[in-house]
Amino acid sequence: MSGRPGLLSREYRGLVVGLLAIVTCSAFEAMAVTTAMPVVATDLGGEHGYGLAFSLFLTASLAATAAAGPWCDRAGPRPSLLMGLVLMTGGLVLAGGAWDFAAFTLGRMVSGAGTGFMIVPLYVIIGQTLPSALQPVLFSWFSAAWVVPSLVGPYVSGILAQHASWRWVFFGVAPIVVTAVVLTWPRVRGLGAPEATTIDPGEGRRRSLLGVILAVGVAAAQWAALSWGDPQARAAFPPVALGAVVLAGAAAATMTAPRLMPPGVARIARGLPAVMVTRGFMTLAFFGAEAFIPLMLVDRYGLEPSIAGLALTGGALGWTAGSFAQARGWLRKPTFLVLGSTVLAVGLALISGALSGALSPWLVAVAWVIAGAGMGLTVTTTSVLVLDLSDTADRGRNSASLQMADMLGGVIGTAGAGTLYSLLLTPERTPGPGVFSLLAGALAVSALLAAVAGARAGTTAAKPASSAGPAPAPSSETTSPTPEDRA
Template sequence: MTPGRGSPAGDDADEGAGGLLSPPYRALVVGLLAIVTCGAFEAMAVTTAMPVVAAELGGQGSYGLAFSLFLTASMAATAAAGPWCDARGARPALLTGLALMFSGLVLGGAATDFGLFTLGRMVSGLGAGSMIVAVYVVIGQALPSVLQPVMFGWFSAAWVVPSLVGPYVSGLLAQHVSWRWPFLGVAPIVLVAVALVWPRVRSLGLPAAPEGGGHDGRRRALRGAALACGVGAAQWALVSAADPGSNLRSDAPALLAAVGVAGAALAVLSVPRLILAGTWVARRGLPAVMAVRGLITFAFFGSEAFIPLILVNRYGLEPSIAGLALTGGALGWTAGSFAQARSWLPRRLYLVLGPAAVGACLAAVALSVGTQTSPWAIALCWFVAGAGMGLSMSTTSVLTLELSDAAERGRNSASLQLADMLGGVIGTAGAGTLYAHMLDSGSAPGAAGFALIAAVLSVPALFGALAGVRAHAPSSADQEARRA
């Protein structure tokens, strides 16, 4: 996506002299930070509140869908928003994303059954995917290049406070007031963000015409939408077939099977053109980096959805206390990110150590749950797993740029983000389906069931460590053999 005509990034030294909070940029910067903070708080809050939401709305069987369909919708919106911003500028995508985010928060917070709540999560996901792409384009157009790295640093900081206090505050609200307030309370802040950013965004020029007419971008958007639709249909069919409370499970099993097969086929046909060739087999070099990214998000985000549920259902902790485990994971992630930035070890070694730490910690969670060890052991495991993610995620981003030619960095970065999202979707959907299969008795699974979920999810992380061994540039002989 190219900064547009009329971008104020011309005289960077002069225009950036006053900093991000100088009068020309202050309202825009505060509004963008509010957008990111809202998204961060909502992401952290929903995981903590979900055990209460599922119990009150009868959504135990569809528990995983509230997470996976959010990610699926976000994946579809991300694929579509890039070409849209290239063609029309950031304004339509940003306003649409904010409107969808607001609508999704209100719909989720006011839901009277779990189906409506899940629909609200999907709408929020569409908003989040559209909004984050537009925010990046706005930064490219509205801020001089000298201030853009500072803005991205502030974005990282905007995640810190929600990560530290979001789970605890959400748990307190769900426990003592209502689970609805983490959603309804964030919605007005979205409106404030719109009011702050819109005057500045409205004055931005149109984007420069994409090279090649933008046909490739439109094809990629259609493939991304097809992938998201296929993945969404497949996971809905799988969870519905497993959910003991689903009428379709007994009334229309053939329909569920047909939707599941069609969705899986659509996803399989769509994904090869979107993800770098060789990713599925962790081919040496950049494809192995992509494989690491997808495998660790598969394991981590699939598990994260169930950590508060384990602590609430199996250990009887209050939601606010259970949420502190997520805070520990966020602190571990920050520590891991700091460690990789210091380059204390060869960078590619982090792609072995990080996934191995995630896999080992999930195996330890399975053992702790199965033997009813102290819940603080699970919290400690989650802190170390977060550190493993911090080591891995930033390293995959750096290596993607390092191993890409200049002309391929945009496409390869998009492939990395798609591998990230797809891993999270498959992980949460798979864990949710497994959880639904264990609800035949009508109650939450026992300790062995939760231990099984954690143990199964440790496997992709350990495969990620194996892929990390191959995440270095291929030799000249390998390259010549591949060309032949």
């Protein structure tokens, strides 16, 4: 073992640095954009569409993820990686140079699609270029790549938004993305399609189409719902038409989402389906709240964006602490799901109470650390349970379904919170009393539903012995780095 080259040997160094840079860029953008958004919305008049900037990013990423998996299986990682580079860079430039909030939201959608197309090939590249002994090490480095952006990204973004321009949050990331892809390209340009895949081509195309339909349906529903809360949009589109779009989008999502998940998700069947539902409700609650934490602190307490952004850092630290705590295995895995979901609900309830009573902003920050700890206790556990409850042949597909649950939960959380926020804005485009408290309280209910689902996540039968053993090398069906990679 000692004679084998390591990740930073000459053979792998450029590839590894490039892959880590791509993940770090994605992490920095996710944390930095959330901090800068209150300033962006004020500058571009986007109060009513605040949630769209987050939810449509995730929606576009969902569609790209569904399409990128079969594409990589068919043509290898290069085309998807290049498409992701073009879209992500173009979206960053468009968002940074946006002249109004509609253009900014479009830029976020393009960046989201680029993220989906770019992140998916990373797993294929790792499976094709790195020996199996080094793959787990690199995945642990991916987790660490989320930590630094979580610690410094919110503060740096807040400083830029306050003292320079929020536009540099986007312009500054674009050249780093290009550099990262350039570093990986010498090892990627010779890669073709994987030599063998367990994924049926027809099944891959079906999942890709279902993912795109799901994304389009969700995007249409959230646009129409948010437009309902915007007086200008209501004047341009009849309420009946907006309602019809909401219903059509919701129907498309309802018909397609269960087909991308294990059977039994709709009825929260015990075992794997319950794990998926738990993950979806957790991401709904956490990411729906995270998008609004800086806005709550800036608007409700008058804090500067750089200071408000530090609350996100606290959440990241709580997530890390929760992840380390669950790794010690002092409880059964399903119990961790119930405990973590309950802790998240408590954190969100504390935020709701603090905002309702106009208590100290430090209580909000501490409550967000608690919420992050709940995510740390739960999210990594759901990933482990998916592997435990899957046969070898189903691990890739079930991992992909877990990513869909992540993204769909994030989309519904941010879109739902954004719609509620938009509907409750005053005619002067300011949040009325109790808006943020109501928002946090509603999301706490989602966390409690996750606890209910988590209680059904235990296995009902022993897993076949044939499914034991190490997981196969990641394929394109194991989609993007998941939220547990953040800690």
